[in-house]
Amino acid sequence: MASKKTILLGGLAVIVAVGAVVGVRTATFAPKDIADGSDVTLAPAPTYDLQAAVRHLSEAAQIPTISHQDAADNDGAQWDRLHGWLAASYPAAHAAMTRTILPNKTLIYQWQGSDPAAAPIIVMAHQDVVPVTPGTEKDWKYPPFAGTIADNAVWGRGTVDDKGSLVGLFEALDALAVQGFKPKRSIYLVSGHDEEAGGSGAITAAAQLKAKGVKAIFTIDEGSIVLTDTPVINGPAILIGVGEKGYGTLKVTANAPGGHSSMPPAETGVETLAKAILDITGDPFPMEVRGPGASMIEVLAAKKGGVTKMAVANQWLFGPILKRQLTGSPSTAAAFHTTIAPTMLEGSPKENVLPQSANALINYRIAPWNRSSDIMARAKAAVGDAKVDLAWVKPPREPSRISSTTSQGWKWIAAAARADAPEAVLSPMLVVGGTDSRSMEGVSEDVYRFMPMHFTLKESAMIHGTNEHMAVDSFKRMIDFYARLIATSAG
Template sequence: MRRLVLFLLGGVLVLAAVLLARTLGFTTRQVTPEPPAALAVDADAVAARLAGALRLKTVAASEGSAGEDAAFDALHAYLAEQFPRVHAALKREPVGPHSVLYTWQGTDASLRPVLLMGHLDVVPVAAGTEGAWAKPPFEGVVEGGFVWGRGALDDKGSVLAILEAVEALLAAGEAPRRTVMLAFGADEEVGGRTGAVLIAKRLSERGVRLESVLDEGGVIMSGTVPGVQAPVALVGTSEKGFVSVELVVEEEGGHSSMPPPRTAVGILAQAISRLEAHPMPTRLQGGSRELFERVGPEMSFGMRLLFANLWLTEPLVVSQLASKPTTNAAVRTTTAATMFQAGVKDNVLPARARAVVNFRILPGDTVAGVLAHVRDVVDEPRVKLSTLAFESEPSPVSPTDTESFRALERTLRQVFPQVLVSPYLNIAATDSRHLVGLSDNVYRFFPIHLQREDLSRVHGRDERIAVAGYVDAIRFYAQYLRNTAR
């Protein structure tokens, strides 16, 4: 017995030594680059130009609603007027109905181009809710240190900041060695089929292979990672896929006074209940795992101990992440029942019941895998399954050990030296998913510092962007081009 106790004690001591050694070796991975090059930005002027773009109601066409064609035409004319150097020096190609591709030719044709993306379209504002906004959504008001209006954050702020950066570099007489491309879609909010899809097709037909792609996506956030006080720049290295599964049950109708043991509603309700009770499995991988590997060294000792030893603590970490909706999405393909339709009268048995369940697909899972999961869990032949028209596979995970990511990381630490840089999994879809076949290095990040309450402004009420933050975004894009294209 004494030998057993000594053996167990020795094992505990060895384990403690391993845990401690790994924790002490879990040191910062943040870079300390040289200071950025200076860039003069007139805050009032750039805010006014963004405000002018927000006044144009560029809502893309979608099922059941026409697009604002005149607004898109006016926006393109406005951009040509406000950014004369860009339109004189860069080749401009219209793509599809309202999208555009700009090319700033580099001096070294042997280098692969870098591509910066954004989108010109915005989501609509529900009719009758305009009065609830602090500032009218399409009047582009500059007040209180903010530019207010639909599209300020998603995504005209990004597009205009990129154009401001290129205009400023041209004004300073700078020219890239590496070709720079700017791709601005006009239908990202409705799938990108006549914008980014056609841009990707055009580049593919020309045999273009891109060094890197930078689109909207993550932002700089404070208070997002437990135990980390510093703001964190969340760079999307991948994004989740999307599929909505339709479940339909068709049964005999009739009078509710003589019901069968289970009606169409009951059969379908049980199917939904099973799906919610049996979600897809959890995994800590890709950007979600790297997030903790990157910022973990900046935490207190106890938290460092936890994340330095994921080989042992991963089940505990994943269990905690899966317990909250905000973090559950980072570790599994999520299941969300979003629609349920059945019946026409309270005393009539419905002949048909229909439900829709939306899945946001974790990289590593697939649309086909989701459908197989639904079939296995529902296990009811009376429930017919199909998918709705729009679906998207999750993107590959872009590497973080390449010069492309290091340039992005270096730029962030130059312009925002107080910020920690980390990969993460982008939960929402972006146009960049259509270009993953053209580059291994596809990143999703808009260089703006937001508070948690600002997230509801995206697609919501009172969308706005801080003027000071917008100026920093312009400086970021300029420095990023200096780091990647010179």
């Protein structure tokens, strides 16, 4: 009897101890190493004509700088047209800056600062847009390349991605030039011509800047937004991308004798390929609550409080439950592991012919803690002795490095973003797609990805989709943000 009582008391003591640890850790939990920019004194935004700015965005959207899958299908004259339009629309900015047009049509502008010892800043926005999916034109509220101004917005392909940023930057720079702004730090504006098709322009621009000895204090590009209905808190959050995932496409090939479909072997090349795909996708990379994704969850949990804060503060106990919650939606899960997505299949050219070669493409978005070598090793282990060949379609792009959330560049960006969204939570995040800014790592101390547009999750789906449009209030926020950021950091 005494023994049972001792066991019961011991169990109660453990429960009490665990409860005490959970309580203390929850009460003292707070996100670490994320500066809020409150020590920054922001320069005021200059005055400008908002209606003229809106018309400018409309005009830019009417220039179809479309990056097709095959670059040979691109109409290079449209890029020339855009360059001429920029020069005509922003005379003060062009008078203040020197312009270099690279042979591939990427643009580099420099506004020379008065202090050669001060590290410059780099601001970015790309020129090209994705095509409109054939057959969907009728689904657009307004024609996709008409630049229609209606319903307090500018409608058209590229108004958000990324001509909104490009025009917003030029509006800000032109307004600053008109009011007589003289930067101490040099300002570089880099505008890639083919971000939507791989970003070779930004790579070339980065090489040019490196050859000049440029080492910027920060770079800012597209990549994230102010999300007004952020999961967990169901409220606004300023999400600043501090890194982006890597990218690679693996080709899986099954070779076979081929022949007539009326006399199939025990296993066709297509079957071998299908099994290999299932073996690879059946061994996914594990969810790991680490990196920028973990920092974001900590910020949101601290804001939410209650059991959410308790779970995040005590992952030693609630880690498995937290991971299950994070896998609830693909958009959330993507920030916490390397993703595997079969995207293309190729087999026989005819239904009654057994293919001699069947292949599949599997696209990977590589988490910051993985490398392409990890992917290849995992895929080879998954297929075992299956008669398939594995090879990268082209050299993979490794994940970017993670930028600081306490640097001066972060503080400037945070302060400029909070000026228009003081009630929003400030958080780093991992960009699961790709941006031109990754190419600037060699010429910049830190690289950030953020546009101050206010979107709901549902509204963000229009990027690369149907009915893309830029709300006028978001566009104004963008111009003001860029103007304050440039004047504060370079002034």
